[in-house]
Amino acid sequence: MAGRCLFPKTLSTHDMEGKVVIIGGGAAGMEAAGQLARAGCNVTLLEKQSLTGGHVRNWYHLFPDKRDSMEVIEYLEKHIAHKNISVLTGTSVEDIRRKHGSIVVKASDGREFDADAVVLSTGFDLFKSERKEEYGYGIYDNVITSADLELMFRKGEIKRHDGAVPQKIGIVHCVGSRDEKAGNLYCSKLCCVAAVKQAMEIKGYIESARVFCFYMDMRMGGAHYEELYRESQEKFGINYIRGKVSEVSENINSKLVVKVEDTLAGRPLKMELDMLVLMAGMEMSEGGRIIAENADLKTGENRFFAPADHHFGSNKGNMKGVFYAGTCTAPMNITETISHARAAVADVIYYLKEGKS
Amino acid sequence: MQFDPFIIPFEIGLYSIVIYAVVRSVMWFRDLSKQDKLRLQRGFFGRSFGRSIREIFMESLIHRKILKANPRLGYMHMSLAFGWFLLILFGTLEADIFGSSHLNPPYKAIFFKFFNPDHGRTGFEAVWSFIMDFLLAFILSGLILAIIKRVSSRVVGMRKTTKLKPLDKVALISLWTIFPSRLLAESFTSGAYGTGSFLTGSLGSWLASFLPANEMAYPFWWLYSLSLGTFFVLLPLTRYMHIPTELFLIFARNSGITTGDKAGAFTEMQIYSCSSCGICIDACQLNFSTGITNIQSAYLLKGIRNGDNINDISFNCLMCGRCDQKCPVGIELTPIRMIRRRAGETHPVEKKLLERYFPDKPAVQLPKANGKPSYNFLPAIEPGQADVVYFAGCMTHLTPSIRNAMISILDASGVKYKFIDENGGVCCGRPLMLAGQDKEARELINFNSQLILRSGASTLVTSCPICYKVFRESYYLNVEVLHHSQFIRNLIDDGSLKLNFLRKKVAYHTPCDLGRGSGVYDEPKDVLRYVSRLQATDADDENSLCCGGSLGNMKISYHQKHKIATDAAAILTKDNPDILATACPLCKKTFASATKTKVADIAEIVAEAIVQPNPVRNVADTQSTPLHSQMPLSTV
Numbered sequence: 001m002a003g004r005c006l007f008p009k010t011l012s013t014h015d016m017e018g019k020v021v022i023i024g025g026g027a028a029g030m031e032a033a034g035q036l037a038r039a040g041c042n043v044t045l046l047e048k049q050s051l052t053g054g055h056v057r058n059w060y061h062l063f064p065d066k067r068d069s070m071e072v073i074e075y076l077e078k079h080i081a082h083k084n085i086s087v088l089t090g091t092s093v094e095d096i097r098r099k100h101g102s103i104v105v106k107a108s109d110g111r112e113f114d115a116d117a118v119v120l121s122t123g124f125d126l127f128k129s130e131r132k133e134e135y136g137y138g139i140y141d142n143v144i145t146s147a148d149l150e151l152m153f154r155k156g157e158i159k160r161h162d163g164a165v166p167q168k169i170g171i172v173h174c175v176g177s178r179d180e181k182a183g184n185l186y187c188s189k190l191c192c193v194a195a196v197k198q199a200m201e202i203k204g205y206i207e208s209a210r211v212f213c214f215y216m217d218m219r220m221g222g223a224h225y226e227e228l229y230r231e232s233q234e235k236f237g238i239n240y241i242r243g244k245v246s247e248v249s250e251n252i253n254s255k256l257v258v259k260v261e262d263t264l265a266g267r268p269l270k271m272e273l274d275m276l277v278l279m280a281g282m283e284m285s286e287g288g289r290i291i292a293e294n295a296d297l298k299t300g301e302n303r304f305f306a307p308a309d310h311h312f313g314s315n316k317g318n319m320k321g322v323f324y325a326g327t328c329t330a331p332m333n334i335t336e337t338i339s340h341a342r343a344a345v346a347d348v349i350y351y352l353k354e355g356k357s
Numbered sequence: 358m359q360f361d362p363f364i365i366p367f368e369i370g371l372y373s374i375v376i377y378a379v380v381r382s383v384m385w386f387r388d389l390s391k392q393d394k395l396r397l398q399r400g401f402f403g404r405s406f407g408r409s410i411r412e413i414f415m416e417s418l419i420h421r422k423i424l425k426a427n428p429r430l431g432y433m434h435m436s437l438a439f440g441w442f443l444l445i446l447f448g449t450l451e452a453d454i455f456g457s458s459h460l461n462p463p464y465k466a467i468f469f470k471f472f473n474p475d476h477g478r479t480g481f482e483a484v485w486s487f488i489m490d491f492l493l494a495f496i497l498s499g500l501i502l503a504i505i506k507r508v509s510s511r512v513v514g515m516r517k518t519t520k521l522k523p524l525d526k527v528a529l530i531s532l533w534t535i536f537p538s539r540l541l542a543e544s545f546t547s548g549a550y551g552t553g554s555f556l557t558g559s560l561g562s563w564l565a566s567f568l569p570a571n572e573m574a575y576p577f578w579w580l581y582s583l584s585l586g587t588f589f590v591l592l593p594l595t596r597y598m599h600i601p602t603e604l605f606l607i608f609a610r611n612s613g614i615t616t617g618d619k620a621g622a623f624t625e626m627q628i629y630s631c632s633s634c635g636i637c638i639d640a641c642q643l644n645f646s647t648g649i650t651n652i653q654s655a656y657l658l659k660g661i662r663n664g665d666n667i668n669d670i671s672f673n674c675l676m677c678g679r680c681d682q683k684c685p686v687g688i689e690l691t692p693i694r695m696i697r698r699r700a701g702e703t704h705p706v707e708k709k710l711l712e713r714y715f716p717d718k719p720a721v722q723l724p725k726a727n728g729k730p731s732y733n734f735l736p737a738i739e740p741g742q743a744d745v746v747y748f749a750g751c752m753t754h755l756t757p758s759i760r761n762a763m764i765s766i767l768d769a770s771g772v773k774y775k776f777i778d779e780n781g782g783v784c785c786g787r788p789l790m791l792a793g794q795d796k797e798a799r800e801l802i803n804f805n806s807q808l809i810l811r812s813g814a815s816t817l818v819t820s821c822p823i824c825y826k827v828f829r830e831s832y833y834l835n836v837e838v839l840h841h842s843q844f845i846r847n848l849i850d851d852g853s854l855k856l857n858f859l860r861k862k863v864a865y866h867t868p869c870d871l872g873r874g875s876g877v878y879d880e881p882k883d884v885l886r887y888v889s890r891l892q893a894t895d896a897d898d899e900n901s902l903c904c905g906g907s908l909g910n911m912k913i914s915y916h917q918k919h920k921i922a923t924d925a926a927a928i929l930t931k932d933n934p935d936i937l938a939t940a941c942p943l944c945k946k947t948f949a950s951a952t953k954t955k956v957a958d959i960a961e962i963v964a965e966a967i968v969q970p971n972p973v974r975n976v977a978d979t980q981s982t983p984l985h986s987q988m989p990l991s992t993v
Contacts, residue, residue, distance in 0.1 A: 131950050134755035180915045183950065247754050259781070270781075 018352050021105045021115035023093045026054020028326025029121035031341035034079030043085045048092035060153035063197040064224035095294040117348045121325040122288035127176025127281040136248040143276045166274035171195045172245050173215040177281030186302045188281035189331045193225045199238040212239045282331040305329050315344040359472045364464045367582040370589030388622035393614045400612025409611040422685035436499025444492045470543045477552040490556040528595040534584035542581050545574035602629040616692040620721035627688045631658040637680035646921040654680045654690040666705040671697045676909030678873040698793030732804050740812035743775035750821035752942035762964035769967045770853045787827040791909045818844045822871035822941045842881035842940045855968040863889040864934035867901035868941035881940045888966040906947030922951035930954045
């Protein structure tokens, strides 16, 4: 049956060709692959890394319910273990071209894949925190990123570079997000809640630790986020200071000295910390950027793929037969990414059935 | 007495412009400060007089600088200016030699052919006629270029040319009419009398072959006189005012008068000396990186002259000074823009025609701090006593790798120093000055001055060219101010800093405030040559580019700044250096996100090269340490 979409008779009255190439094997790509395969399409899933799973593999517990991220990975892996799906890891894509009604996907090793439709799920890259040199990432040993902290959680120990257990920890929000100077005007949306989750989790490891979050706004827009924020203050005693960190230095005791303006108290603040965590924002992935540039796919001011329509076409772009899924269009959490991937699948199926000609 | 009514427009024009020039010059002289008046007097009767005459010849007539920058554009300017000058000179001599009397009124020279139509038949006269025709042809060739430039500026090698206002257009058309009408008038007259040389003679005899030359000549003599008269009368209202003003400016400048931060007669002279040649537009990175072509200095000066709304123009500038360096008239464009910024938001004034001949002075006052200490809320800083104090500055605190590098260099050199803003300080004041907030800047300057005075230092080292410039120019301190590149060079020179040679290719970006702004070009390159392989780039020294991160521009977006940065970085990294070196924390930060090449401050590179006290040596180390790097720089 491979090569044909078997869709419920109520939706489909005639057969159709269905060869779909999915670029990017993270949460969005895997979810879309699974759904399309179950609809009868022949799916090729291309992933540049040696493993599928994308960024989710690097996280430890997920907000808001502290689910182990490995459960999500297991679900997704099961999802793509399907006879209609061939997974090609270690394959990065350079260009896509329309050719006689079908689409050619060009890999950087020279291989070409023909497809009736393409799903781009190239995801995001974490903002490179070195670019905010004033925060001292890569200069001071005890300045780490949120991703580094997740690895520490996974390892089961939070330690300073000298091996000591940190007692006073700062978390800087909006690193590379809502920052005109970093070139990113947009909000990465989930760092706030991730910071809340991480702050609480730190307290789980080091009960005596004092955690300070330096924020501009607390954007707690998702389901259960506000509750989590409240819990972090009531049960865990996390301190929230509204103000942007201006600079970080290290003193002779190798403590980090953070300068920040407490905008609620209206005064400058200087604080000594044992460790500083930078909540790195999300940026358009480098892989996605290369494809967008070579294939003339429209990108927005935020450099992510620009959807054809914000309300009705968030999975479509400016090339016929090419669909977007997940964080390659904007920052999203895992729930939203999976929903967005499913919506892309609906668009692909409709396109293969009706819209191709 | 030879006379004809057609000369009246020319006479009116000529005498009004002469009277105007005298009145305006007296007004300017009166407005100069006492010291500047003395300077000008001394200059006028002193040695600089010769220099001024030479410069007037080379720049106002020959246009040497424009010729160098752009030969075709230079030829255009030269043929019009020098050609016209020679035409008047030879015309006057012609009238003097061949005319009915000596010491003629000017119109005799200008309209010589009309009054002496028979002239030019024999020997010497014919030679003279040839010279006059040749000069006219020279001017006309420039005029053709000028007309083409209006239509397509690329033909004369310019990317952009300036846009005109209506009165400029009338003046321009009258200027353009002058020489063709002279050509036709002389040709018809020559045709009628069978005189004239290769140009007017041949054209005249050809025209006379099918036209009544004698009758045709008279209207063209009228046209010639009218276009001259119109041009002279309108001249003070148009950009052509630059022709007489530049002469005055050259005398003033050679007498040692500078803009500084004063608004006044000298500033005004400079504003009126701009010919709107458009060279500043070509030099501007906002033009070639972001396509902004309406804010460059030529437009700023034009806006000031016309009393237009130029609030956006004056704050939309990187203040990099590239145009200052390229300006063929030598106008101090960036200081003038700074003065204009200090005036804040101004409103355009609609002026009556007569008022425009004698515009109001731009009254921009020099600010004074109110003397009240505004920074009392800051924790008291005790600088301690030291000969050398290091002031990192805000931007260096935001680039901790530079600060750390400087500390290790200072420690390794054994210099006794105090890091006066280690635990925080206040801004040097220049960002506020760039925003026109000089008064507020003065308070910062007072605060920092007291701090430096209390330290008893004799040397102030700073890592930031922005601070460096303001410390040197706007602080009244009795200390030697050094940028860290100069300081490091001194340390290498006196042997207190031992450095290895790094086997790395380095391209150096000259920061605007260090290079153009303060004249420090060589020291950073000396240091880099000492520790690495310094590459030449297309943007060395006076060709250096702005990194795009300029604090001076309040109008463009970060997106546009980023575009400027990526363009500049691409030029600098053309030969694939291992490191793009800068000597400014702001340039470093700006370039860091604009190129894939590693960007580092000169201090970081030097810190990496420091010879450790007890080096563990292996074969590779000795290889990478040529002998010369152990010797003082002056012996290399």
